[in-house]
Amino acid sequence: MRxxxxxxxxxxxxxxxxxxxxxxxxxxxxxxxVISSDSADFDLGxxxxxxxxxxxxxxxxxxxxxxxLVVDLPTKGEHLQHVSAETNVVIDFMDxxxxxxxxxxxxxxxxxxxxxxxxxxxVTFTGKPRVESAESTILSEPLIWDRAANKFHFYNEQMYFxxxxxxxxxxNGIPKLY
Amino acid sequence: xKSGILKYLVAGAVIxxxxxxxxxxxxxxxxxxxFTSESYFEPPHEQQVKMRLSGAEASPLPGGLLxxxxxxxxxxxxxxxxxxxxxxxxxxxxxxxxxxxxxxxxELQTGDGKLHVEGDGFLWRQxxxxxxxxxxxxxxxAADIFSEKKSLP
Numbered sequence: 001m002r003x004x005x006x007x008x009x010x011x012x013x014x015x016x017x018x019x020x021x022x023x024x025x026x027x028x029x030x031x032x033x034v035i036s037s038d039s040a041d042f043d044l045g046x047x048x049x050x051x052x053x054x055x056x057x058x059x060x061x062x063x064x065x066x067x068x069l070v071v072d073l074p075t076k077g078e079h080l081q082h083v084s085a086e087t088n089v090v091i092d093f094m095d096x097x098x099x100x101x102x103x104x105x106x107x108x109x110x111x112x113x114x115x116x117x118x119x120x121x122x123v124t125f126t127g128k129p130r131v132e133s134a135e136s137t138i139l140s141e142p143l144i145w146d147r148a149a150n151k152f153h154f155y156n157e158q159m160y161f162x163x164x165x166x167x168x169x170x171x172n173g174i175p176k177l178y
Numbered sequence: 179x180k181s182g183i184l185k186y187l188v189a190g191a192v193i194x195x196x197x198x199x200x201x202x203x204x205x206x207x208x209x210x211x212x213f214t215s216e217s218y219f220e221p222p223h224e225q226q227v228k229m230r231l232s233g234a235e236a237s238p239l240p241g242g243l244l245x246x247x248x249x250x251x252x253x254x255x256x257x258x259x260x261x262x263x264x265x266x267x268x269x270x271x272x273x274x275x276x277x278x279x280x281x282x283x284x285e286l287q288t289g290d291g292k293l294h295v296e297g298d299g300f301l302w303r304q305x306x307x308x309x310x311x312x313x314x315x316x317x318x319x320a321a322d323i324f325s326e327k328k329s330l331p
Contacts (some may be wrong), residue, residue, distance in 0.1 A: 035317040040297070044307035051315065060321075 033059035037069070047073045055085075063094035082109040089127075105129040105143070115177075121147040136161045210236045223256040230254075244271045260289030266300070277306025284311060292320035 051069040067087035073080065084107065091103040094142025106127020113120045125143040140157040218224055222288040234248035249266040265285045271278045284300040287293070299312035 031321055033319045033321065035315075035319070037315045040311050040315040040317075042308075042309045051317075138255075147317060 031060035033057065049073065062091060065090040079112050081112045099134060102132040119148045123147065208238060219256055226256050226258055227254050242274055246271060262286060262288050276304040294318045
């Protein structure tokens, strides 16, 4: 299960941080990322792009929806430091086996900073984060992915395993319990 | 490219800034057709075109406004390479306020073609350096923009 969550957050986090991860091998290259929204502000003074209303981000790996996407872009040579997706954040993706995952949260925030020789790079999901797969649902409040350490931190997590109600998973048609 | 996506997203906005700056040449005050206006970099690149603004028609409006049809603005870097092209079928520009706006379509594409932004209805506020696109905003980002970011730690 931890592996599943790892994969999930790796993809979801990769979305938030503007795809710094290497795409899976089965994804055709050169597919563009498309961001659509009702409106957008591009601020030269603060180097901030704000997408508002029915924000939809689609790329070959993942689809993300939210109501507000704020990207603080770096100046020349600097690292991307802050991205937030707010309000009704929904992320859908498939793992390398084609298994679909569905993540919801009120807020997803990517943050990067260096203090001394320590690099902090995290994606924090808050607002009732929920991860759904075909097999289970996991709740954690908050859910923090420490990208620098490549570790995931769960708080007050709750895990629910689903029944295979289709009955097609076994040879005798009996719903399979996990 | 290293300076980030916003550079390209806002590159089109720069043209309005440039159009309103002291260094830039503005379109003729009277009615004009098929006009082109260029501004240049400051020394030592004073021979290089910084911005080229063209339009099919420019007409003065009451209140010191200027209506530009088939606006096309292209920005260049100091080596003469195109950085961004902005197109708008119709635009109203207020030189004194530094505001450009339109209810119509706006299309922006970087010179390398890796980023494309379009939408309907826009407002450029020069003093605040903010470009707002009001409706149906679609940003298309080439995959290799992100691949360049993979070098980030």
